Structures are given as structure tokens and as C-alpha cells.
Amino acid sequence: xxxxxxxxxxxxxxxxxxxxxxxxxxxxxxxxxxxxxxxxxxxxxxxxxxxxxxxxxxxxxxxxxxxxxxxxxxxxxxxxxxxxxxxxxxxxxxxxxxxxxxxxxxxxxxxxxxxxxxxxxxxxxxxxxxxxxxxxxxxxxxxxxxxxxxxxxxxxxxxxxxxxxxxxxxxxxxxxxxxxxxxxxxxxxxxxxxxxxxxxxxxxxxxxxxxxxxxxxxxxxxxxxxxxxxxxxxxxxxxxxxxxxxxxxxxxxxxxxxxxxxxxxxxxxxxxxxxxxxxxxxxxxxxxxxxxxxxxxxxxxxxxxxxxxxxxxxxxxxxxxxxxxxxxxxxxxxxxxxxxxxxxxxxxxxxxxxxxxxxxxxxxxxxxxxxxxxxxxxxxxxxxxxxxxxxxxxxxxxxxxxxxxxx
Amino acid sequence: xxxxxxxxxxxxxxxxxxxxxxxxxxxxxxxxxxxxxxxxxxxxxxxxxxxxxxxxxxxxxxxxxxxxxxxxxxxxxxxxxxxxxxxxxxxxxxxxxxxxxxxxxxxxxxxxxxxxxxxxxxxxxxxxxxxxxxxxxxxxxxxxxxxxxxxxxxxxxxxxxxxxxxxxxxxxxxxxxxxxxxxxxxxxxxxxxxxxxxxxxxxxxxxxxxxxxxxxxxxxxxxxxxxxxxxxxxxxxxxxxxxxxxxxxxxxxxxxxxxxxxxxxxxxxxxxxxxxxxxxxxxxxxxxxxxxxxxxxxxxxxxxxxxxxxxxxxxxxxxxxxxxxxxxxxxxxxxxxxxxxxxxxxxxxxxxxxxxxxxxxxxxxxxxxxxxxxxxxxxxxxxxxxxxxxxxxxxxxxxxxxxxxxxxxxxxxxxxxxxxxxxxxxxxxxxxxxxxxxxxxxxxxxxxxxxxxxxxxx
Numbered sequence: 001x002x003x004x005x006x007x008x009x010x011x012x013x014x015x016x017x018x019x020x021x022x023x024x025x026x027x028x029x030x031x032x033x034x035x036x037x038x039x040x041x042x043x044x045x046x047x048x049x050x051x052x053x054x055x056x057x058x059x060x061x062x063x064x065x066x067x068x069x070x071x072x073x074x075x076x077x078x079x080x081x082x083x084x085x086x087x088x089x090x091x092x093x094x095x096x097x098x099x100x101x102x103x104x105x106x107x108x109x110x111x112x113x114x115x116x117x118x119x120x121x122x123x124x125x126x127x128x129x130x131x132x133x134x135x136x137x138x139x140x141x142x143x144x145x146x147x148x149x150x151x152x153x154x155x156x157x158x159x160x161x162x163x164x165x166x167x168x169x170x171x172x173x174x175x176x177x178x179x180x181x182x183x184x185x186x187x188x189x190x191x192x193x194x195x196x197x198x199x200x201x202x203x204x205x206x207x208x209x210x211x212x213x214x215x216x217x218x219x220x221x222x223x224x225x226x227x228x229x230x231x232x233x234x235x236x237x238x239x240x241x242x243x244x245x246x247x248x249x250x251x252x253x254x255x256x257x258x259x260x261x262x263x264x265x266x267x268x269x270x271x272x273x274x275x276x277x278x279x280x281x282x283x284x285x286x287x288x289x290x291x292x293x294x295x296x297x298x299x300x301x302x303x304x305x306x307x308x309x310x311x312x313x314x315x316x317x318x319x320x321x322x323x324x325x326x327x328x329x330x331x332x333x334x335x336x337x338x339x340x341x342x343x344x345x346x347x348x349x350x351x352x353x354x355x356x357x358x359x360x361x362x363x364x365x366x367x368x369x370x371x372x373x374x375x376x377x378x379x380x381x382x383x384x385x386x387x388x389x390x391x392x393x394x395x396x397x398x399x400x401x402x403x404x405x406x407x
Numbered sequence: 408x409x410x411x412x413x414x415x416x417x418x419x420x421x422x423x424x425x426x427x428x429x430x431x432x433x434x435x436x437x438x439x440x441x442x443x444x445x446x447x448x449x450x451x452x453x454x455x456x457x458x459x460x461x462x463x464x465x466x467x468x469x470x471x472x473x474x475x476x477x478x479x480x481x482x483x484x485x486x487x488x489x490x491x492x493x494x495x496x497x498x499x500x501x502x503x504x505x506x507x508x509x510x511x512x513x514x515x516x517x518x519x520x521x522x523x524x525x526x527x528x529x530x531x532x533x534x535x536x537x538x539x540x541x542x543x544x545x546x547x548x549x550x551x552x553x554x555x556x557x558x559x560x561x562x563x564x565x566x567x568x569x570x571x572x573x574x575x576x577x578x579x580x581x582x583x584x585x586x587x588x589x590x591x592x593x594x595x596x597x598x599x600x601x602x603x604x605x606x607x608x609x610x611x612x613x614x615x616x617x618x619x620x621x622x623x624x625x626x627x628x629x630x631x632x633x634x635x636x637x638x639x640x641x642x643x644x645x646x647x648x649x650x651x652x653x654x655x656x657x658x659x660x661x662x663x664x665x666x667x668x669x670x671x672x673x674x675x676x677x678x679x680x681x682x683x684x685x686x687x688x689x690x691x692x693x694x695x696x697x698x699x700x701x702x703x704x705x706x707x708x709x710x711x712x713x714x715x716x717x718x719x720x721x722x723x724x725x726x727x728x729x730x731x732x733x734x735x736x737x738x739x740x741x742x743x744x745x746x747x748x749x750x751x752x753x754x755x756x757x758x759x760x761x762x763x764x765x766x767x768x769x770x771x772x773x774x775x776x777x778x779x780x781x782x783x784x785x786x787x788x789x790x791x792x793x794x795x796x797x798x799x800x801x802x803x804x805x806x807x808x809x810x811x812x813x814x815x816x817x818x819x820x821x822x823x824x825x826x827x828x829x830x831x832x833x834x835x836x837x838x839x840x841x842x843x844x845x846x847x848x849x850x851x852x853x854x855x856x857x858x859x860x861x862x863x864x865x
Contacts, residue, residue, distance in 0.1 A: 088727030120733075124725050272849070291724075293757055299853020326728030326758060334724055337820045338763075342847060388769035388820050 019043040019399055020060040021378060023072040028052055028370040029355045033347040041072070043376035047398030052370050067394060067401065073350055073385055074370050075131025075377030075397060077357035078332045079286045080147075080240065080266055080319035082138040084115040084122050088328055095119065098138035098322060100145070101181045105200055107170045107228035109145030111136030112163065117155040121329045125320075126152035127403045128331050129379025129392045132164065134361055138322040139173040139242035139266065141181075142193055143200070146170055146228065147240065149361055151377070153397045164363060169264065170232055172197065172241045175248035177297050194251055201259050204229035238262035240286070244269035244297040253281055264360060267292075267321070269301035275312040284315040284360045287352075289330045290338040292321065306352065307343030317357035318349075332357075337386035346386055445547050446555065446583030446834045456483025457831065460497040463507035467817070469787045470801035479511055481808040484830035489802045512782065512817050513801050514560025514809030514829065515764050516789030518719040519673070519699050519753035522550035522761065523587075527566025527574025527604060533617045533624075534631050536603060536665075537657035538574035540566050544587050549845065549852060550756060555581050555835040556846035557754075557762035558811035558824040561592070561790070561799055568606035568675040569613065571628050575661060576673055577601040578793055580809075582829040592795065600793075602697075603665055606675035607684055608731050625684055632692045635662030665694045671794070672696040673719070677731035679703040686714045697792045700755070702735035705742045712746035717792045719751045721758065722770035737774030744780045751789040752781075762824075762846065769818040778818060 019042075026039035040058040042050040051058050060066060087095025097114040100106060115135065116122075125133065136147025149165040150157070160166050172178070178193055180186050187193040207226040211219055231237050241252040244267050253274075256263040263281075265271070267288040271278060278285065287306050294301050302308070309316040318339070320330035332353040340349040358368025366375050379385070380394035395403040459481045466477030468489060478495040480488040488495045497503060523544040528535030544564060554562060560581055566573040578592040578600040592600040607624050611617065618624040638659040645651035664670035672694050674685045682701060689696045698704075698718045704711060711718060720743070726735050743750040752767050754760065759767055768781040776784070790800025799807045808831040815822040824846070827835035835842050844852050 088733060089730050090728050091730075121725060121727060270850075291760065291763060293760070294848055294853055295757070300848065300850050302848040302852075304847050304849075323728070326732055327724040328728035329725045331724055338766075341820050341823065386820055388766050389772040389818060391773065 018064040020064045022068045027073045043399040069380035071381040074354040077132045079317035079357040082322040088120045105143035108224035111148040127407045131377040144171045169238045169240045174243040242266040246270040246273040269298040289335040303342040306339035318353045458501040460501040464509040464511045466511045468802035510813040513786040515558045516561040518751045518789045520562045534572040536661035552845040554761035560809040565604045568610040602671040602673045608681045639663045677702040679706040704739040708742045717749035740771035741775035752784040
């Protein structure tokens with residue numbers, strides 16, 4: 001029974017099918033993260049997983065199509081990227097939509113209005129096993145805009161159903177990377193950054209309070225800018241605060257304490273200075289790419305940061321982040337692998353781009369592990385997914401085989 | 408006011424107590440005490456050369472098959488013997504370093520690097536062959552220490568690609584040393600070894616006085632080489648008569664070295680047609696050239712092979728970042744090697760970090776290259792492209808003792824560089840805290856001298 005023939009057969013019918021994945025080593029990423037040997041995953045016609053278990057206990061029903069793989073993991077989740085906004089060609093005003101710098105705070109900018117699902121880099125990630133992305137406006141402005149979560153096979157966003165979350169959060173950057181891009185454009189210092197942000201959050205709180213008034217005549221005019229921040233203050237969506245220097249991380253924690261919003265710390269290169277404070281705060285970290293360049297605000301990054309967060313019991317996930325040049329996009333699997341080379345147990349490295357990422361994004365009921373009822377998203381490899389020379393051979397999203405490229 | 412003793416840093420207190428009186432006197436008299444050498448090593452002591460034997464490791468000589476349970480004997484800066492335990496005698500008096508379970512690989516050679524914050528030409532003109540990275544390299548930049556942590560022992564440090572000719576490159580050994588000259592590799596005639604960096608395609612297309620098109624780029628290069636040929640003829644015609652020599656011209660002299668075959672051109676090029684333009688110029692002027700990056704190599708691999716030139720390629724985690732790199736592919740290395748092209752994988756540090764160099768080689772395996780060729784691509788192939796294959800790049804008796812001690816398979820992501828040795832001197836040791844900082848990053852790893860506000864916990 002040739003796997004390739006089955007893959008070819010399946011491509012002919014791209015609709016969700018009754019699909020059985022037979023795997024030598026399956027990483028369901030459930031419970032203690034232990035792998036299963038010789039396992040079967042049944043993907044139902046509704047795009048959900050029906051059953052997962054040892055081949056001996058989970059028979060493949062008659063008429064189901066079978067795909068075989070050496071190794072399979074849940075579809076990878078990139079916990080923070082700008083892919084689809086920061087396009088492959090890197091041409092200003094043509095395919096670079098991740099950052100608008102006319103004013104320092106623009107929480108009203110929606111990710112879906114900037115996303116190009118047909119950018120080749122989205123396909124690149126998908127063919128390497130990334131099935132879900134948290135993408136949107138990039139770090140680089142004090143408040144750069146909104147982010148969203150969607151699957152990598154959605155080429156067009158026509159309705160909210162095309163996304164898992166149309167408003168996943170709002171991107172804030174503290175520290176020098178969030179300063180005004182030209183001379184004298186605010187903010188120009190750390191203190192000014194925090195002052196501007198505090199003033200804006202207070203304004204949003206007042207806006208929100210006025211909306212609660214019984215007398216509708218006293219309600220303020222709709223303001224998309226304050227509306228977005230008000231959603232943060234109501235804890236409906238988190239602030240993703242990018243902060244690398246330890247004192248910027250501390251400032252983020254202070255802001256969280258003052259306003260009580262849900263905080264997800266992004267990048268956090270010097271988080272190793274603040275492990276106790278982070279642990280006490282319960283704030284999760286979407287750690288910088290392990291192979292991020294050690295320069296600028298990240299000059300003192302550590303390849304062992306993920307391992308240190310793991311040992312400290314601080315929840316974390318991997319991201320591809322934003323890249324200004326080459327490589328124009330990173331791959332969370334590769335970043336996880338390098339963390340595994342620097343003290344993070346391999347199964348924790350895989351977890352940090354699957355189930356842990358799903359938990360931080362609030363999608364753990366649908367994504368991140370292979371269990372009945374969850375989305376049938378899988379990535380298939382011909383060996384240890386973390387090894388550089390291993391290939392991704394197939395990708396399944398919502399029970400559909402979306403790639404059979406050897407990558 | 409005199410500061411109270413309680414607030415004096417502990418290091419200083421220890422120094423006041425324990426510094427030997429002689430050294431203290433030297434400090435008080437303002438005499439320099441020799442600091443540790445950049446590179447972490449020590450100057451070789453006077454007397455007979457140190458003899459060391461590394462035993463029990465799997466040795467990958469690259470020039471031959473793997474040697475399980477091997478012995479590598481190093482005398483001074485050279486390899487004395489290498490082979491299986493049964494056939495290599497450990498000389499009497501040798502310091503024996505047992506490394507069972509470890510792997511020894513030749514020191515990595517990066518044919519394209521920007522460590523040491525080098526620069527070449529400025530914005531004044533597109534062709535500046537007279538500029539030398541020699542005059543710009545900061546050997547104390549942490550990027551050199553990080554390269555040693557990645558297992559690199561030899562580098563070709565280049566100026567950037569924003570010029571048609573951006574300047575003279577420099578080949579360095581990452582040995583300990585206090586000046587760039589102490590690290591520089593010398594030619595047989597005593598001059599410093601290096602090539603000439605050139606580029607075509609979009610990086611060197613800029614506002615005037617830079618070229619605005621590809622056609623203009625090639626025309627400017629052709630015109631300058633014609634001038635250099637003229638200069639070369641005048642020098643030859645003058646013969647022994649110094650009065651007939653043309654006026655000195657540093658730029659043309661450098662191009663004459665290229666025309667004479669004494670200086671190789673390291674040519675940045677990506678798009679298939681740009682690659683072919685380089686091959687045409689090479690044909691026209693007869694210079695030696697190595698193609699660098701070569702994103703579209705897989706499209707014109709036959710033409711590259713037919714031209715008999717070597718390639719120094721890069722592997723990136725994704726295509727794009729600019730139009731020219733849209734089609735870059737991990738199969739580049741495999742396609743070139745299959746056609747017999749000498750192919751090295753480079754870091755282009757900081758484009759990819761020197762510490763990931765072996766991972767870059769593994770990406771070529773992902774793209775179809777054999778493991779053997781992948782290991783060769785970061786060692787011996789690089790030595791060949793730099794003309795250094797007689798002294799480094801493989802583990803053979805008589806060659807420089809440049810090697811890396813690894814925890815396991817060099818192409819596995821889980822393996823770590825444990826030690827790096829250059830000419831018999833250990834320049835990196837993961838067990839040393841300062842070296843580990845360079846290997847893994849952390850407070851102070853970003854910049855050796857900016858100090859920043861980061862380092863309280865160090």
C-alpha cells in the first residue's frame with residue numbers, strides 16, 4: 001500500500017473526507033505529552049477528530065481513506081506572526097502592511113483588512129506544518145493595531161467564519177522599538193511611551209463608563225479607537241505587549257496591575273531577569289524566536305530562555321515574530337527545535353508550538369492536541385520533526401489534506 | 408568623601424588582598440599588565456611544542472571516511488597523526504584528552520561573513536576596490552567570540568553588497584590575538600590573504616552615482632576592468648624602468664591583482680540572469696570568481712558547472728525578503744554538488760548567526776545533499792574556495808590543528824559545540840562561563856563594551 005498513491009488519490013478529492021491517519025510515532029500532545037506508537041487518528045467528514053488510539057484498538061472503518069506517516073503532530077500554531085501582512089517581496093506600499101506609523105497609537109486597525117492569504121509565505125508556513133497563525137499588526141509602534149487568528153488554508157477572509165478570532169488582541173510595543181520612527185515623533189522615551197498609553201487607557205475607561213449611563217442621550221459618539229481599547233479593559237481581548245529589556249517588561253507588569261487587563265508578554269528577551277515576578281503575575285510569554293538576531297533591544301537574548309521559562313513553570317509558546325529582511329518569515333518548528341537544543345525537553349518544545357500556544361490564545365478546546373472533537377489539524381513528517389533534515393510530507397486542516405509537498 | 412568599605416565591589420576587595428605584590432607594584436607604577444587575549448587562549452609558551460592526543464572520539468576527517476574510536480595527535484599548531492586507535496600511537500609525553508562519545512570535525516570555514524563589524528566602500532561611488540575591510544574590522548566585537556562558539560576557525564570577512572565593488576576582503580584564522588594582523592592569514596609572499604567583494608542585482612542598484620539598471624551595472628564594471636587592463640599593460644611595459652611606471656592608483660592596482668589571478672572575486676549574485684552576467688564578465692576578463700548566495704543556482708546549475716566556478720551558498724528559513732530571493736531553495740547545494748561544483752555553505756553572519764552554521768549545512772541535507780557533502784560544505788569545500796586547502800579544512804597530518812569537538816552528530820540539532828581549537832589552541836570551551844555566555848547569549852553578550860543597564864545579575 002503506497003502512501004504516495006493514497007496522497008495522490010486524496011488530492012483529487014479536496015473536500016473533507018473520512019480520513020484515517022496511520023502513524024508510527026504520534027504526538028497527541030495530551031496529558032503528559034507522551035507519544036503513542038503505531039497509532040491511528042480518525043478524521044471525520046465534519047473536519048473534527050473522531051478517535052485517536054493505538055492501531056490495535058482503533059480499526060479503520062471500511063471505505064475510509066488512509067494516509068500513512070512516520071511521525072505526526074497536531075497542526076502547528078504560530079503564536080505571534082505578521083505573515084500575510086509582511087509580504088514575501090518586502091516592498092513598501094506594495095506588500096508591507098504590518099506597520100502604519102502616522103500616529104503612535106492605532107488600536108482601531110484591523111488585521112483582516114490588511115491580510116493577504118495568498119502571500120507565498122503563508123503557503124510556505126502551511127507546507128511546513130503550520131496550520132494556525134495568530135497574525136496581525138507588527139511590533140514597532142506604541143499601539144500598532146489588532147491581531148487575529150485563522151487557519152493557513154483560508155486564502156480569503158470574506159466573513160468572520162473565515163477566522164478563529166477576528167480580534168485576538170491589540171499589539172503594544174514598549175521600549176525603543178516602539179518609539180516614533182522619525183525624529184521628534186512621539187514617543188521618544190520610555191517614560192513618554194507609558195504616559196501616552198496610560199492616558200489613552202484612562203480615556204477608554206471613561207468612554208466605556210459613559211456607555212454604561214442609563215441615559216442614552218449621554219452616550220458618546222462611536223469611536224473605533226477607544227472602542228478597541230475598551231474591549232481590552234473589559235478583558236474581552238488581551239494586550240500583547242512586546243517588551244525585551246527587563247525594565248520594559250517590568251513596565252508592562254505595572255500597567256497590567258494598574259488597569260487589570262489580560263496581558264500576554266511578547267518577545268521578552270530579558271525575561272530571565274524577572275522569572276519570579278512573571279511567575280507571580282501568571283502572565284504567559286510568547287517568547288522571541290530562539291534564532292532571533294541578538295541585536296538592538298534583543299542584544300542580550302538567551303537561547304536558553306524557553307528552557308528557563310519551562311523550569312520556572314511560566315506558560316510560554318513560540319512565535320515567528322516579524323522579520324524586516326531575510327529570512328522574511330521564520331518557522332515556529334525551527335525555533336522550537338533550537339530551544340530543544342538549548343535545554344528545553346523536546347516534547348515541551350513541540351508543546352510550545354501546539355497545545356501551549358492554543359492555551360495562551362484561548363483555543364485549547366479546538367486546537368493544539370489530537371483528541372476526539374477537536375479540529376482535525378495534523379502535520380506529517382518523515383522523522384523527528386525537530387531535526388533539521390526531517391521533511392514535512394503532508395498537512396491536514398479540518399480533515400482536508402491541504403499539502404503533500406515534500407518540504 | 409571616602410566611600411565606605413561596605414559598598415566597595417567584592418572583586419576589588421579581593422584584588423586588594425590577593426594581588427601579588429609584584430603585579431600591584433606594576434599597577435601602581437602604571438605599567439601595563441597583559442590582559443587575556445581576545446579569543447580566550449594564551450600565547451604558546453616558549454620551549455618544545457605542546458603534544459596532545461584526543462582519544463576515543465568519532466573523528467570525521469572529511470578528507471576520508473569516519474573513524475570510530477579515533478586518535479588525533481596534535482603537536483604545536485599542527486596535526487601530527489589521525490586515525491583509528493589501533494594504528495595511531497600516542498607519543499610518549501603527550502597530554503591525553505579522552506573524549507569517548509564525542510565527535511571531532513575539522514574547524515568550520517565560513518566563506519562569507521560580516522563578523523567584526525566590517526565596512527568597505529562608502530556612498531561616494533559604486534566601485535571602490537581600494538577600500539580594505541582590514542582597516543575596519545574590530546576583532547574584539549562579540550561576533551568573533553560567537554563565531555568561535557559556533558565552531559568556526561576560518562572566516563572570509565567581507566564588506567557589504569551595496570556596491571558593484573565594495574572592497575577587499577580578508578581571510579582570518581580565529582586564533583587568539585590582539586590585532587587584526589595577528590589573526591590574518593598570510594599569502595606565501597607575506598601579503599595578507601583576501602579577495603575582492605563584488606555584487607550585482609538590486610543591492611548595488613541605487614541613486615546616482617550608483618547604477619540605476621543591470622545593464623549600467625555591468626557596463627561600469629566592464630569599463631573599470633578595461634582601465635585596469637590598461638594599467639596592467641603599462642606596468643608590464645615599464646619593466647625594470649621605474650620612471651616609466653604609471654602613477655599609483657590603489658583601486659586599479661587591486662583590479663590588476665584580480666586580472667593577474669592573485670586575488671579572487673567573491674561575487675554576490677542571486678537572480679539567474681545576474682549569475683550568468685557574472686559568468687560572462689569572468690569569461691571576458693579571465694578572473695577567478697566564487698559565486699556567493701546564488702539564490703537561483705538550481706535554475707542555472709548546468710551553466711555554473713560548465714563555467715568551472717565554485718559556489719558559496721546560503722540556506723534561509725524562508726524564501727523572499729526581496730524579489731531576487733523569491734525562489735531560493737534548500738536544493739541549491741544538492742543540485743550544484745551533483746554537477747561537480749565545489750560548493751560551500753556560508754553564514755553571511757548576521758544574516759544567519761555563525762552559531763547555526765552546522766544547522767545551515769543540515770538544511771542542505773534536507774534539500775537532498777548527502778551528509779558527507781554537507782559536512783564538506785562547511786569545511787574542506789570552503790578551504791578550496793579560499794585557496795587554503797593545503798593548510799586547513801580537513802583532518803590530515805601536516806595540516807593546521809583546526810578542529811571542533813562536538814557532543815554528537817554534527818548535523819543533529821541536539822548536538823552542541825563543546826570546544827573549538829585553532830592551530831592547537833583552544834579558543835572556545837563551553838565549560839568556561841565567559842565562553843558559554845557567547846554560545847548561548849545573556850546579559851552582556853550583545854555588546855562587549857556598551858555595558859548597557861542589563862548586567863546586574865552577572
